[in-house]
Amino acid sequence: MAEASPGTVYRPLRIGDLAAVTSTTPRMLRHYENQGLIEAERSSSGQRLFDPSVIGQVRSIRRLLGAGLPVVAIRELLDCIHDTDRIEPCAVPILVEHLHAYDGRIAELISTRDALQGLIDASPAG
Template sequence: MKIGELAAATDTSVRLLRYYEEQGLLASYRLVSGHRRYDDSAPAAVRRIRGLLDAGLPTRVIRDLLPCVRQDGSVAECQLETLQEHLQGLDDRISALWETRASLAGLISASRANAPTLA
């Protein structure tokens, strides 16, 4: 299929498909004319890539994960540790954000308590 057809089938921009290809996430072949073509499995591959991106994974990690991603989008045992590491990283960042939020909320509260009243 042509890149425009793949873009339409997956609701993904042509530019993004080219980016996926540059990152080694999506394979194409070239015609003698130089035009890209994708095989029939490309729409499913794009959906898997988008699902992994939606999960917050960077393309360098997705490139390593793709061989272990099943048709249904789940990940085989060979890469579960990688996913667990990324989940722990997210949990750590969320915890740090909650601490930062609490500090900011305390600063706002203290500022309001010490603000002069207008009469």
């Protein structure tokens, strides 16, 4: 997000506005808030009001979810995300840990596939 000029006042975003700007849904935003990924203030009538800086957070959260990271890992990474296009070095150990976990799962799936293929190949109908 661009730096604001001194004296610039940002208007808080209502949940529908934040959803529209981030191409998500109010339901997902409530989920992110319940999971501790984003924070909202409350208006006197109880409406969620988000600081405009949350736009970048939501975009980063969606990017990390799209990469297959669970919410628990994303919560750990929040302090390492300051730019929607870049992750700070502090995120690397957590990302490597999840990469190794996925590599292990892939290896297990390949082993299972090979075992199934072996059974098929050994069958008279194979």
